[in-house]
Amino acid sequence: MTKLWRWLIPLSAIPVLVLLAYGFRVNPRDVPSPLVGRPAAPFALQGFDGSPVSLAAHRGKVVVVNFWASWCYPACYEEAPVLERGWRGYRDRGLVVIGVDIQDTPEAGQKFIRDFGLTFPNARDPAGKVSIDYGVYGVPETFFVDRKGRIRAKHVGAVTDDVLKKHVEPLLAEPA
Amino acid sequence: MTRAGRVLGSLALAVLLLAAPVAAQQPATPISESEAYEIASQLRCVVCQNLSVADSPSEMASQMRELVRERLRAGENREQVMQYFVDRYGEWILLAPRRSGFNLLVWVLPVVAVVVGLGIVALLLRRWTRGASSPAVAAPALDPAMRERIRREVERDE
Amino acid sequence: MWGALEGSIVLWAWMLSLYTLLLILRHRENARDLYPWALSVMLGVLSFFVLVMTLPAPPFERLTPIPANGRGLNPLLEDTGMITHPVALYLGFTGFTVPFAFAMAALATGRLSDAWIATTRRWTIVAWYFLSLGLLIGGWWSYHVLGWGGYWAWDPVENAAFMPWLTGTAFLHSVMIQERRRMLKLWNVGLVVMTFALTLFGTFLTRSGVIASVHAFTQGTIGVFFLSFLALVVLLALALLAFRWDDLRGQGSLDSVISRESTFLLNNVMLVAAAFTVFFGTVFPLVSEALRGVKVSVGAPFFNQVNVPLFLALIFLMGVGPLIAWRRASVDNLKRNFLWPVLIGIVSAAVFFALGIRSTLAVLTFALTMFVAATVALDLVRATRARLRMQERLIPAVGGLLLRHNRRYGGFLVHVGILVIAVGVTGSHAWSVQTETTLKTGETATLAGYSFRFDGLRASEESNHFKVTGAFTVTNGTTRAVTLLPAKKFYPQEQSPIAYVDYRLGLVDDLYLVLGDFARDGSQATVKMQVNRLVSWIWIGGLILTLGAALAILPDRKPAR
Numbered sequence: 001m002t003k004l005w006r007w008l009i010p011l012s013a014i015p016v017l018v019l020l021a022y023g024f025r026v027n028p029r030d031v032p033s034p035l036v037g038r039p040a041a042p043f044a045l046q047g048f049d050g051s052p053v054s055l056a057a058h059r060g061k062v063v064v065v066n067f068w069a070s071w072c073y074p075a076c077y078e079e080a081p082v083l084e085r086g087w088r089g090y091r092d093r094g095l096v097v098i099g100v101d102i103q104d105t106p107e108a109g110q111k112f113i114r115d116f117g118l119t120f121p122n123a124r125d126p127a128g129k130v131s132i133d134y135g136v137y138g139v140p141e142t143f144f145v146d147r148k149g150r151i152r153a154k155h156v157g158a159v160t161d162d163v164l165k166k167h168v169e170p171l172l173a174e175p176a
Numbered sequence: 177m178t179r180a181g182r183v184l185g186s187l188a189l190a191v192l193l194l195a196a197p198v199a200a201q202q203p204a205t206p207i208s209e210s211e212a213y214e215i216a217s218q219l220r221c222v223v224c225q226n227l228s229v230a231d232s233p234s235e236m237a238s239q240m241r242e243l244v245r246e247r248l249r250a251g252e253n254r255e256q257v258m259q260y261f262v263d264r265y266g267e268w269i270l271l272a273p274r275r276s277g278f279n280l281l282v283w284v285l286p287v288v289a290v291v292v293g294l295g296i297v298a299l300l301l302r303r304w305t306r307g308a309s310s311p312a313v314a315a316p317a318l319d320p321a322m323r324e325r326i327r328r329e330v331e332r333d334e
Numbered sequence: 335m336w337g338a339l340e341g342s343i344v345l346w347a348w349m350l351s352l353y354t355l356l357l358i359l360r361h362r363e364n365a366r367d368l369y370p371w372a373l374s375v376m377l378g379v380l381s382f383f384v385l386v387m388t389l390p391a392p393p394f395e396r397l398t399p400i401p402a403n404g405r406g407l408n409p410l411l412e413d414t415g416m417i418t419h420p421v422a423l424y425l426g427f428t429g430f431t432v433p434f435a436f437a438m439a440a441l442a443t444g445r446l447s448d449a450w451i452a453t454t455r456r457w458t459i460v461a462w463y464f465l466s467l468g469l470l471i472g473g474w475w476s477y478h479v480l481g482w483g484g485y486w487a488w489d490p491v492e493n494a495a496f497m498p499w500l501t502g503t504a505f506l507h508s509v510m511i512q513e514r515r516r517m518l519k520l521w522n523v524g525l526v527v528m529t530f531a532l533t534l535f536g537t538f539l540t541r542s543g544v545i546a547s548v549h550a551f552t553q554g555t556i557g558v559f560f561l562s563f564l565a566l567v568v569l570l571a572l573a574l575l576a577f578r579w580d581d582l583r584g585q586g587s588l589d590s591v592i593s594r595e596s597t598f599l600l601n602n603v604m605l606v607a608a609a610f611t612v613f614f615g616t617v618f619p620l621v622s623e624a625l626r627g628v629k630v631s632v633g634a635p636f637f638n639q640v641n642v643p644l645f646l647a648l649i650f651l652m653g654v655g656p657l658i659a660w661r662r663a664s665v666d667n668l669k670r671n672f673l674w675p676v677l678i679g680i681v682s683a684a685v686f687f688a689l690g691i692r693s694t695l696a697v698l699t700f701a702l703t704m705f706v707a708a709t710v711a712l713d714l715v716r717a718t719r720a721r722l723r724m725q726e727r728l729i730p731a732v733g734g735l736l737l738r739h740n741r742r743y744g745g746f747l748v749h750v751g752i753l754v755i756a757v758g759v760t761g762s763h764a765w766s767v768q769t770e771t772t773l774k775t776g777e778t779a780t781l782a783g784y785s786f787r788f789d790g791l792r793a794s795e796e797s798n799h800f801k802v803t804g805a806f807t808v809t810n811g812t813t814r815a816v817t818l819l820p821a822k823k824f825y826p827q828e829q830s831p832i833a834y835v836d837y838r839l840g841l842v843d844d845l846y847l848v849l850g851d852f853a854r855d856g857s858q859a860t861v862k863m864q865v866n867r868l869v870s871w872i873w874i875g876g877l878i879l880t881l882g883a884a885l886a887i888l889p890d891r892k893p894a895r
Contacts, residue, residue: 006579010572017565019617020538022624024557031629034266103235128239135264137222138236209769220631226489228634231482233833233848233862241770271633273618278626282618286611286640293603301596304588 033135033154040065040145041133045100045123048110053098053123055145062090062171063145064097066159067131070108072139075158079140080116086164087120093172094147096120102131102139144168147176207248215248215257216241220269228271345420346537347383349428354380357432361453368450371439372432379431382563386556419475423468423495427533429461430498433505434530434571437523441574446519446581451509456887458509462502463883469495470876481833481848483768483864485872486759488637493616494536497609501529504605507598507655514660515595520575520582521602527571532609534564539616590662597655601648608644612637638763646698649756652749653706656742657713674712679705691764699760703753710746736885744886751879754871761868768864770850775857782865784810784845789817791856800824801834804849804859808838820849820861844869 040063044054055063066083068076087097099122101109106124113122125131134143137156144153144167153167216230221237229237229244240261247257261269273279354376361369433454440450472492473485486492505525511518538560575582588595615632622630657671683701691697714735721731736743771779773788780786789805803821821834837846843865850860 006576007573009576010569013565013568013572016617017561017568019620019624020561020564023620024561031266031268034262035264103239127242128236129243131236132240132243132261133264135266137265213768218635220633226487226633227482231484231487233481233850235851238770238850238860266629268629268631271631272635272639273622273630273632278622278628279630281621282615282632282636283640285614286607289610290603290607290644293607294600297596297599297603301588301591301599305591 031137033151035135035143035151036154038151039149040143040151041130043130043133045125045130047121047123048101048106048113051121053121055098055149058096058098059149060147060176061094061096062147062168064095064164064168065100065134065143065145066097067100067102067125067134067136067139067141068112069102069104069139070112071104076112076140077116079142079158079160080112080118082159082161082164084116084118084120085161086159086168090168090172094176095168095172099123100125100130102128102136144171146171147174207245211254212241212245212248215244215254218258218271219244219261220271222265222269342420342424343383343387345424346428347380347387349421349424350376350380350383350431353428353432357435364453367443367445368436368439368453371442372435375435375438376431379435379567386559389559419468419471421468422464422471426461426463426465426468427495427498427536429457429464430502430526430529430533432457432461433526437526438571438574441523441571441578444578444581446578448512448516451512451522455509458502458506459883459887462499462506463880463887465495465499465502466879466883467876469499470873470879474873477869478835478837481835483766483835483846483848483862483866485762485869488615488634490616491536491540493612493637494532494539497612498529498532498536500605500609500612501525501532504602504609505529507605508602511595511598515588517595520579523575523582525602525606527568527575528606528609531564531568531571532613534560534567538564588661592658592663592668594655594658594660594663597651597658601651601655604644604648604651608641608648611640611644615640642695645756646702649699649702649706649753652752653702653709656746656749657709671709671712675705675708678708693764696760696764699756703757706749706753710750713746714743737888740885740888744882744884744888747882747885748879749882751875751877751882754875754878756875758868758871758873758875761871762866765867766864766869768862770860770862772858772860779861779863781863782843784808784843784865786847786861786863788859788861791852791859793856796823798825802849802852804847804852804861806847806861808845816845818845818847820847822849822852839870841870843867 040055042055044052044056047053055065064083064086066079068080070076083097083099087095097120099113099118099120101112101122102125104124109122109124112118134141140156140158142155142159143151144155146152152171155163155167213230216237217228219229219240221227221229221232221234221240223234223236224232227237229240231237244257247260252260258270267273267279273282275283354373357376358373361372436450436454436457440446469492472495476487477483477485505522508518508522508525512522538557590596615637618632619630622628653675654672659667679701682704683697686697686700691700714732717735717739718728718731721735722728767782769779769781773779773786775788775790778785778787785808787807787809789807792803792805794801794803801821801823803819806818806820807815808818809815816838818836818838820836822831823834824831833848835846835848837844844867846864846866848862848864850862852859
């Protein structure tokens with residue numbers, strides 16, 4: 001009996017090793033947002049075309065809030081056409097896409113919008129307040145807000161047609 | 177990308193960043209810059225890997241620093257400012273976990289480790305000194321001068 | 335050169351083979367019992383790295399498609415510090431393989447006498463020294479390149495290098511007890527295993543991307559390889575240790591609690607507790623996520639708070655340990671060695687307080703430092719006097735003393751180096767000031783008695799990047815005006831600009847400027863100004879430490895006891 005307990009020494013290393021092995025299963029960069037399920041923070045910005053851009057103006061619609069920047073290559077460049085397509089396809093069913101350009105210059109942002117021919121509302125967030133209010137880590141990040149104004153999902157990285165469809169369809173189906 | 181493309185790209189990038197916003201507002205009411213620094217150094221810079229908001233040279237961090245100042249100016253205290261960030265980014269943004277609940281573990285275990293370590297050493301010292309103490313004490317009587325000389329010799333060789 | 339993941343594995347394997355070669359050359363003849371086993375262990379570890387090199391991380395694989403200008407080195411790494419830092423660090427990491435190999439050899443053969451300790455002493459100091467150097471150069475690189483104004487961020491990767499340093503330091507001290515008293519055999523083997531395992535853990539941590547860190551390169555199969563190897567090494571070593579348990583359990587006996595032995599035991603408790611703290615803090619995010627599903631961070635504020643008391647205790651022990659008598663310290667011995675240092679410590683605390691230093695931590699650290707410095711000085715003066723009495727001149731007396739007792743005085747010198755570093759760390763924490771302002775051209779900002787005048791911006795095209803430089807003139811009324819030129823570099827292959835800090839090092843004040851955002855017409859710029867206090871002491875301490883370690887490595891002049 002007294003001889004056996006010493007084998008506990010090597011055995012004691014096992015929990016640590018298991019913990020480290022567990023580490024493979026998690027991605028340290030993938031931090032869940034505490035905002036999902038909460039009401040989306042209101043914001044009012046000035047759009048690139050000079051018109052006001054706010055969340056409140058689209059109450060009752062499904063809103064996709066997309067944070068981007070012109071220097072975010074390639075992800076933002078990949079998703080811009082996707083967002084434009086989605087906005088054109090779903091707008092009749094009550095969807096709005098709002099683009100928020102962060103950590104960027106007006107000229108570069110303007111050029112980006114022109115290059116991709118984006119027609120959905122787009123605004124600059126000059127002091128980064130909206131992005132911090134939404135707990136944004138980097139670009140691109142996209143929030144899906146339901147008709148009641150709650151954040152229902154957050155997507156990190158470029159949005160694809162499938163991602164957009166997956167998140168937007170059920171929200172559009174919900175009653176206002 | 178071609179070489180020309182790269183140069184062009186770098187120039188475009190430079191122009192783009194040259195025009196980066198310059199925060200020029202002066203504080204309306206004076207706030208303690210060291211308080212703002214203290215708070216910022218407790219917050220993790222979200223675009224860096226392991227720097228605090230206070231230390232990071234990134235634009236996101238400087239926007240966050242400005243936001244900290246602004247909230248302080250608006251009359252919030254340290255705890256409220258930190259809570260604002262925790263609500264949006266989760267506990268992850270705190271560089272030192274709060275001393276409550278499960279996180280207490282990370283604060284308490286080091287103390288436990290020291291106490292246990294000291295306990296083991298105390299136990300060992302007691303066991304080791306018990307048996308051996310008497311014969312060593314019964315050293316032959318030497319005159320103090322001699323003892324001093326021996327000690328000096330011994331210590332020089334250490 | 336040794337860029338990224340694959341390069342670092344190559345470097346590692348290369349260092350390890352160097353050590354193996356040296357081991358063969360040195361010990362083929364003089365350590366016949368242990369040599370074959372030790373060599374097998376070394377080769378075993380080496381073959382693991384070669385395996386990693388061939389399977390999951392081949393270093394010379396072709397890039398497809400072939401980039402026009404090569405893949406390009408991360409611009410932050412274009413610095414001499416970054417070339418020497420990994421070399422020193424890895425010489426330290428791999429160096430601990432040698433004591434580990436001999437410890438395993440001792441366990442395997444059952445020759446648990448003190449031969450393996452004697453054989454590996456110098457190896458351990460070499461490894462320890464390179465690890466220290468690696469840490470210091472890393473700090474220097476961080477300070478003068480990364481531009482965040484600090485030298486130590488408690489990043490997982492820094493922690494990974496710091497943990498084996500702590501346990502290695504513990505080992506260097508506890509070995510002395512085994513040499514003298516034939517005690518703590520078990521503990522010493524345990525420490526060596528721990529140190530070596532921690533070096534592997536460090537590599538695992540940085541190479542696997544399990545814990546987010548500035549250095550984490552990839553997530554891939556390589557982590558699995560490392561973890562399996564780590565598991566193999568730890569389980570095998572600990573199983574061997576358990577197997578030899580009875581032989582290792584020495585009959586300890588001590589004469590008194592007040593003795594150098596117990597001081598060293600306390601030192602070991604503190605060092606291992608510090609290592610544990612760093613370890614637990616580093617993996618705690620994983621623990622939290624596994625058990626609670628919540629992501630948390632454990633960073634600098636935590637590590638600073640928890641470790642500072644431990645380090646203060648260590649500094650105190652650093653003063654007591656070398657002078658207190660082995661076996662049993664008489665009241666006489668205590669009085670003789672510590673009366674003056676304690677008085678000096680107390681008086682200097684009062685003086686520091688009177689000078690207006692109000693940070694408790696700073697006063698405490700400086701007083702302890704003075705105490706330790708006084709013990710070292712006292713000992714040196716006494717020993718020199720003893721030599722002078724034997725009709726020697728002063729210089730040869732000191733020289734002879736240092737060389738004859740190179741281990742002792744090498745150790746002292748290392749201690750002094752650590753003290754100087756401690757002063758630098760404390761001072762920079764307590765008194766560094768910083769501010770961030772936006773200045774128009776010609777405007778002046780003041781900080782800590784210095785005035786910083788913004789003289790304007792200048793843009794230039796460099797060979798591989800575009801650079802915007804801000805010119806600042808700094809004066810403080812007494813010294814000559816200093817021009818500082820912090821810049822931002824825009825590399826085509828990098829998304830965001832790289833800050834190029836400019837600084838002026840000083841014995842007390844470092845001036846340190848980081849350029850932030852600027853107006854495109856060059857009329858104004860945001861700048862982060864720092865006056866960092868006593869940081870230079872850290873680098874000076876590093877130099878002293880180097881001298882001390884070199885002295886300690888010199889061959890013993892006296893015949894082995």
